[in-house]
Amino acid sequence: MNTKTVGVIGAGTMGAGIALVCIRKGHQVVLLDANQAVLDKALAYLQSILGKDVEKGKISEQERADTLARAKLVSDMEQLAQCDIVIEAVPERLDLKKSIFSELSRICRADALLLTNTSSISITQIAGGLPHPERILGFHFFNPAPVMPLVEVIRGKKSSEENVQAAYRFATELGKVPVLVTDTPGFIVNRIARPYYNEALRILGDHVAEVEQVDRIMKRAGGFKMGPFELQDMIGIDINFATTESVYTDFFHEGRFKPSRIQQRMVQAGSLGRKTGEGFYDYDK
């Protein structure tokens, strides 16, 4: 495996996790965030996780220091000029992503792979109108990125086959399991998982079964690790609702993806799940 210089844009939970995955595999990482406090937190996170790796005997103190030294934290985008690959992991806002890829198109080499970690925005739309759209692809990690093995490699309308293959290989080199998907709403996972939540909500709304019953049935009859309501509470009901709305809109309102009023009311009430102490279940606040 050849060592690459990987830029990671956005040092929040996703970005810091992706940076960790990359430095652990020997790549040089330039982790970018405009906010110094976020960068400081990301550095503390990397130090903490690698410190735990030493405590557990997974790596030596020297390896810890070497791994950490591969991460360079920056706040100036021009520093990404030498990157072979850039992975963008900023919040899911089209305007933000478009402006970042526009900047990257100017700053980076024409053969640099430009990847977006979006879970819900069209790759084709992000790349649209930019020079060299053939190098722009989706590269969707799952949260938490260091733990979850899957990466969806998403082929935009203008992504080249060569670059799709390169991104696929890169995911494999990171120790991840890549899957290939064309640029359709929700890609694979967020699309096919929609009925797990939506139909459970429908069943609840029609009083076919109640929250605890549905969760128990899906675990005991179906072998799912978590019931759909427990899972919504863990993901965040607002996040789950936003994903459903996005898939629904992008499919031009096909009935299969119609969001649930129950879920909408919970978002309106601020009952967002574990993070607010209450969702479909009550948690200790």
Add this chain to the structure above:
Amino acid sequence: MTMTNKAVVLAGTSPLFAELQQLFTEKGYQVLSVAEAAAEPAAVSLAVEVSNLDLQQKGELIRALDSLLAPAVPILTTSLAITATEVASWAQHPKRVCGFGTLVPLAERELIEIAPALQTAPATIQAAEVFFQSLGKETEIVADEVGLVFPRILSLIINEAAFTLMEKAATASDIDIAMKKGTNYPYGPLEWADRIGLDEIFAIVRGLQRDLAEERYRPAPLLRKLVLAGRVGVRSGQGFYTYESKVGVKA
């Protein structure tokens, strides 16, 4: 006969038939066909009917059991493709009809759902619970709607996977890998469908569309065509995947 109080009739064409027959036998029940029960109807303590794809055949079986068996004998019927209430409406003695739902392989089902019809008598519901618990299963009583809870949710996940595959957005194997690795599903939806039987899944989705009449429940055309072509999964050697033999490994 010593076994008379434990004789049950099993009827229908779902893939559940073979596994239920085996499970009933293991648990000490004498399993009779409708024809065998006709010879000695008084011996029968309970009937189970499991047709899902062919509702006309389901109606014929329910009517036959209803006229054959004493009015107090419970008839438990799969309400995967049709509500228990509608099935009960076919019977002269609707109080003894109760819906239930599960999917093969039964070894993986710790719990079986019971859905009483609006007409079901409390004694019938209790008999259904006692019966499934005697098979070593937990029970959960839910309201009567097509597909109950687990079969309904899983079928719609599989239906969406079939749409995704039909659109060639991803390969079957990438779809299954993604759902297992990205969300910890116990099986990929397409391999799961092949194990359950595409005919069962199609019957549920079509039943939801028929009863609830919403675009939401439109069966994926690919799912429908595979069923029409007899490619119902592992059982037939071909479904979303091809199998070397009927019990074989994914090709």
